[in-house]
Amino acid sequence: MDDTSRRDFLRGGWKLSGALLIGAAAYTGYEALRPLASSAGGAKITVGTTSSFATGTSTYVSAGRMYIVNANDYLFALSQKCPHLGCHVPYCESSGRFECPCHGSVYDLAGEYIAGPAPRGMDRYEVTLEGDNVVVNTGVLKAGPPRGTNNFLTPPKGPSCIGKA
Amino acid sequence: MVEVDPNKLEPGRTSVDHGITARIKRSDPWRSAFRHAQLDTPRGRALQSFSNVFLHVYPVKIPKRVLNLRYSLRLGFIAAVLFGILLVTGIYLMFVYTPSVGSAYGDMQNLKTGVGFGQLIRNVHRWSAHLMVLVVALHLVRVFYAGAYKKPREFNWVIGVMLLLITLGFSFTGYLLPWDQLAYWAVTVGTNLVHYVPLVGGRLQDLLIGGPQVGQNTLLRFYALHVAVLPSILALMLTVHIWRVRKDGFAVERTSVGSFSEEATERPAAAPAAEPMALAAPELYGGRVRLLGVVDRESVTEAARPVDDTVFTWPHLLVRHVVVALGTAAVVLGLAVSFSAPLRGLANPNVTPEPAKAPWYFAGLQELLSRFDPLVAGILIPAGAVLVLVLLPYIDRNPDTRASHRKVAIVLFSILLALAVVLTVIGTFFRGPGWKFIAPWTHSYIEF
Numbered sequence: 385m386d387d388t389s390r391r392d393f394l395r396g397g398w399k400l401s402g403a404l405l406i407g408a409a410a411y412t413g414y415e416a417l418r419p420l421a422s423s424a425g426g427a428k429i430t431v432g433t434t435s436s437f438a439t440g441t442s443t444y445v446s447a448g449r450m451y452i453v454n455a456n457d458y459l460f461a462l463s464q465k466c467p468h469l470g471c472h473v474p475y476c477e478s479s480g481r482f483e484c485p486c487h488g489s490v491y492d493l494a495g496e497y498i499a500g501p502a503p504r505g506m507d508r509y510e511v512t513l514e515g516d517n518v519v520v521n522t523g524v525l526k527a528g529p530p531r532g533t534n535n536f537l538t539p540p541k542g543p544s545c546i547g548k549a
Numbered sequence: 550m551v552e553v554d555p556n557k558l559e560p561g562r563t564s565v566d567h568g569i570t571a572r573i574k575r576s577d578p579w580r581s582a583f584r585h586a587q588l589d590t591p592r593g594r595a596l597q598s599f600s601n602v603f604l605h606v607y608p609v610k611i612p613k614r615v616l617n618l619r620y621s622l623r624l625g626f627i628a629a630v631l632f633g634i635l636l637v638t639g640i641y642l643m644f645v646y647t648p649s650v651g652s653a654y655g656d657m658q659n660l661k662t663g664v665g666f667g668q669l670i671r672n673v674h675r676w677s678a679h680l681m682v683l684v685v686a687l688h689l690v691r692v693f694y695a696g697a698y699k700k701p702r703e704f705n706w707v708i709g710v711m712l713l714l715i716t717l718g719f720s721f722t723g724y725l726l727p728w729d730q731l732a733y734w735a736v737t738v739g740t741n742l743v744h745y746v747p748l749v750g751g752r753l754q755d756l757l758i759g760g761p762q763v764g765q766n767t768l769l770r771f772y773a774l775h776v777a778v779l780p781s782i783l784a785l786m787l788t789v790h791i792w793r794v795r796k797d798g799f800a801v802e803r804t805s806v807g808s809f810s811e812e813a814t815e816r817p818a819a820a821p822a823a824e825p826m827a828l829a830a831p832e833l834y835g836g837r838v839r840l841l842g843v844v845d846r847e848s849v850t851e852a853a854r855p856v857d858d859t860v861f862t863w864p865h866l867l868v869r870h871v872v873v874a875l876g877t878a879a880v881v882l883g884l885a886v887s888f889s890a891p892l893r894g895l896a897n898p899n900v901t902p903e904p905a906k907a908p909w910y911f912a913g914l915q916e917l918l919s920r921f922d923p924l925v926a927g928i929l930i931p932a933g934a935v936l937v938l939v940l941l942p943y944i945d946r947n948p949d950t951r952a953s954h955r956k957v958a959i960v961l962f963s964i965l966l967a968l969a970v971v972l973t974v975i976g977t978f979f980r981g982p983g984w985k986f987i988a989p990w991t992h993s994y995i996e997f
Contacts, residue, residue, distance in 0.1 A: 417756045417770060446899065464899070468923065470741035470762070471734065472901040485903040486738060487919045488983040501919050546903070546983030 427523070433516045434459070442475040442482075442493065448522050450509060451475060451482075455494040455536040461509035461520040462495040467528055468502035476545035480538070482506060483546050490544075494536035496529055505529040594861040604867075606791050608799065610859040611866055615799045623873045624688035625794070628716075629787070630874045631681040634881060635719075638674040639776065646726070648772035650765045653728035654895045661892075672885035678720055680881065682910050685716045693941075693962055696950030703942035705793040708786055710938045715783050717910065722775040724908055725768060733896035734905040736771075737763050738915070742927040762898060903982035904994055912976030913969055919984045934965075 431445050437454040444451055444464075451462045462482070466473045471486035481498065482491040489500030496505045505528030510521040565571075573579055574586065585596050598609040614620055645664055646656045660667035689709060692698060698706035725736040740763065743754040759766030860866075893902070907915045917926035937944075945958050952959060981987035981994055 414756070417759060419755050419760045419766065449899070465762075468741075469738045469918070470744075471738065471905055472899055474901070483983065485901050485983055486734070486905040487915070488985065501921070501923070503923065544983075546985065 429520050429522060430514075430517050431461075431520055432518055434513065434518060435516070437518070440480070440493065444475070445520075448509065448520055450520065450522075452511075452518065452520070453493050453495070455492075458494065458536075459511050459518060460494055461511045463507040463509065463525060465507065466502060467504050467507055468500070473506065474545070478542040479544050480541035481544075483544060485546060488546065492534070492537050496533050496536060497531045498534075498537065504531060505533060591861070594863055597863040598861075604863060606795060607862040607866060608795055609862060611799055611862050613858045613860050616860065616865055616869060618869075622687075622691055623870075624684055624691055626870055626873060627877050628681055628684045628688055629791075630877045631677045631684060631881070632783070632787070634677045634878065635674060635681065636780070638670050638677065641670045642674060643776060648726065648768050650728065650768055650896075653726065653768065657727045657729070657892050668889060669885055672888070672890050673881055675890035676884040676888070677881050678723060679909075680884075682716055682720055685713050686910075689713060689938075690966060694952070694959065696952075696955060698942040699945075699948055699950060700942075702793070702797050705790060705797065706942050707939050708790045708793070710935065712783065712786055712790060714935065715779055715786070719775065719779050719783070720908060720910065722771040722779065725763070725771045726775065727892055728768065728896045729891075730893040730896055730900075730902050731891060733763060733898070734901055735907050735911075736767070738905060738907055739911065740767075742918075742923065745923045745928050747924070747928075764898075904980060904984060906976075906980070906994060909973065909977045912980075913972035914976075915984075916972045916976035916980070919980075 429445070429448050431448070431452050432443075437443055437452055437459060439454050439457055442451045442453045445461075448461070449464045451464065453460050453462060464472050466484045466486065466489055468484065468487055468489050471484055473482045473484045473489070473491070475481075476483045480493060482493075482495065484490070484500065484502070487501050489502035490498040491502075491506050492498055494505075495508065507528045508526050510524040510526070512519050512521065574583075584600050585593070587593065587597070595609050598604045598607065642660075645660055645667065647653060657671075660671055664670075692706065692709065721736070721739060725732045740754060740758050743757055744750045746753055757767075757770075758764075759770055906912065914927065914931060917930060920926065921930075945955075947955055947958065949955055978989040979986055981992065987994075
């Protein structure tokens, strides 16, 4: 073993320690920043009985940050979060559609994509019927139907809400 | 009569001033802090720089053309001044602000009604932040057109691009802190962009906002980033940035060679005629020996007298910088007095305001997002733009800094710049609720 190899060994040692230190710092940073398992979400919510959701209506349920819609007697629980960039999508009573004020995405009553920059329809929670009760499992969020799905598309009931503010 | 050490007198002075100030300034305690008198001689001016740690950001002497405003428009310096203003006002704000969902908004209101000059400080902070983004961007544009990213300055350009990104990071993290509707939804839209990053997007967004939606965790980590992480990184990189500017000689000469480096500042410029002579007779080269050689007269004079076009930084550049700093402060104060920083209603995760606009420097991005797929508009285009900016000095290998010799680079850059400006203007002024096209003179939705 000559001097050079010892020097190389030490040099490598410094590099390795440096890398370990960076790794430790990065992991600590990750641990500090990663979201803790939250108690919110994941619960099953009973939102009402089937009779409380008339055909062609949308009802906002603030406990689950979602809409319960009845489109042609099919019940959907739509997340209020726009699949485009996360704005709250309000339901427009006059047009009977969901119209996002941020970037102009439009969805029909069942949350299917109609227009705008969104990549898909509105995301849906799992809905089950327990007797006559409508139960939404907020732990299961399914990605909305892809663009082009239009099983529930109807012409707008009236004027759009956007632009009236 | 007090004995006075003649070394403590200005050269050429014979009489001793016996006034109280003069005596204090000659005293040993004073001299322990300020080691020499302020002398209006070349030596004195050089000493000002040598003996002052803060003046070490400047070279002792600079080429005279650096004094010309046209050379840099002082944009980099103005950005640094704005950062200073932000630092000071930011510290004031930290005393009255709690990064908590429950109290942040109230603190903002309290600032307006309960703290003397509170609203003014917030206005100054906000306006300096807007101006800093603008000035840093203009600085980048100016440096591009001057060709000042070319060898040996390539890496400083890279650091500059990173400083621009950090500046945007500052703005974005600071935007959330008032916790009003404007803040909440701009940041919701901004952080949802991250979701579109391939593979790691969801995890990355979780790390950024710390939960399923923007909330207390987001506020706390944005606050930590805004007041601790980003300032540290910026201070570190700014130090390197300024140090490199100083080492590379402050201003680019518009020539084909292009580099004016420290070598040239600290040694008299090597005379062009001397080089072939040095090659021919290396043993003779050096000092004035070459003047004794048999060469024709013209070239001797040319070689012997490199023109010294340098001036002392102190006071020539310093006084200009002080004036520019005062001007910057005046503009910021004027804006802060005239236009208040907005504060909309308390952040409400259930109501998205119409329109939900990002801050103006992201309006171009938002405009793109309304037209293209988020992966393309939100991730690929901006990431590509940053990558091209970072790699620019390594892509453009043409050493020429004269505009007439770099037409391709200038035309390409100008087109991209124009696109960015047009998108930003449309996004800022011509978009209303639902991101529909509006005429800005009928109703404006601009929020600063």
